[in-house]
Amino acid sequence: MPKVKSEKTSRQHKLIAKQGILFNKDFGQHILKNPLIIQAMVDKSALRPTDVVLEIGPGTGNMTIKLLEKAKKVVACEIDPRLVAELQKRVQGTSFQSKLQIMIGDVLKTELPFFDICVANIPYQISSRLVFKLLLHRPFFRCAVLMFQREFAQRLVAKPGDKLYCRLSINTQLLARVDILMKVGKNNFKPPPKVESSVVRIEPRNPPPPINFTEWDGLTRIAFIRKNKTLSSAFKQNAVTATMEKNYKVHCSLNNIDIPEGFSMKDKVENILKVNNFETKRARTMDIDDFMRLLHAFNVEGIHFS
Structure with a gap:
C-alpha cells in the first residue's frame, strides 16, 4: 500500500x-x-x-x-x-x-x-x-x-x-x-x-589567511577596475586617491600623527608603488602573494582600504 x-x-x-x-x-x-x-x-x-x-x-x-x-x-x-x-x-x-x-x-x-x-x-x-x-x-x-x-x-x-x-x-x-x-x-x-x-x-581555508578581508577586498577592487592597466594608472584616479586620503586622515587622527603641509596622497601612493616595485605591475598578472605584499606595503605607511 x-x-x-x-x-x-x-x-x-x-x-x-x-x-x-x-x-x-x-x-x-x-x-x-x-x-x-x-x-x-x-x-x-x-x-x-x-x-x-x-x-x-x-x-x-x-x-x-x-x-x-x-x-x-x-x-x-x-x-x-x-x-x-x-x-x-x-x-x-x-x-x-x-x-x-x-x-x-x-x-x-x-x-x-x-x-x-x-x-x-x-x-x-x-x-x-x-x-x-x-x-x-x-x-x-x-x-x-x-x-x-x-x-x-x-x-x-x-x-x-x-x-x-x-x-x-x-x-x-x-x-x-x-x-x-x-x-x-x-x-x-x-x-x-x-x-x-x-x-x-x-x-x-581553515584557518583563514591572517588578513583583514574588508581591506583586501577594498584593495583588489581598485586594482581590478582596469585589470590591464598598470597599478600606477589605477591608483592615480581622482576618486581613488580622494577615498584613500580620507582614510589616511582618519588613521592619522586616531594615532596622533601630524600630516605635513602640502601633503599629496598621489605622491605618497606613487612612492609606495615605486619603492616596492609595483608601479608597472598589472592586476591581471598578480597572484595572492603579490597582493598580500602590496596591502602590507600600504598598511605600513598608514594607508587602509576599509
Missing part, C-alpha cells in the same frame, strides 16, 4: 511541475531534473550520516530527498512559498519529515544556521554574493558543492594571466580551494537556462 501512495504522490508532483506553475523567472528557478547529476553532486559532497546539510533553492525537492537519505538533517532555504508547500507535501508522512527543516526567505538576507556541507543548484543571479556569504560564515563548514553558470565557475578557478582572471578569482582563492567537478548541459534543467553550467567544489 505505501508504494501506491508514493506513486500517487510522485504523479501529482510531476503533474504540478508539468503545469509550469513552479518556475519563477524572478527567482532564477531552473529545476535540475537529471537524477544522475543530482546523485553525482550528492556523492561528490562526501556526506557523513552525522552531517547537517544546507541546501539553497531546493526547488521541487529532487536533490533534497537524496540528501535526506544520507545526512542527519537537511536545512533547505527557499524563497518561494509555493515550492515550500510542494517540498513539505513531498516529505509528509515519511521518515524524512523530522530530518527536514525549511527556512523560508531570501538566503542573502537570512542568517545561516550551523551546517557541515552545502549542496545547491542556486539561482545564478546571486552566485557572487552567495559565495562570499558562505566563505565569511562562521563556524567553518567542510565544503560546498554548487551549480554555477559555466563562465562564473571558470572565473572562480582562473589563474593570473588567464583571460577570465578577475577580482572574483583572487578573492575566492584567498579564502578557499576551488575545483570544477563537472560540466552540465542546459538540457538537464527544466526550463532549460540560456547558459551552460558547471558544478564546483569549494573548500574554505
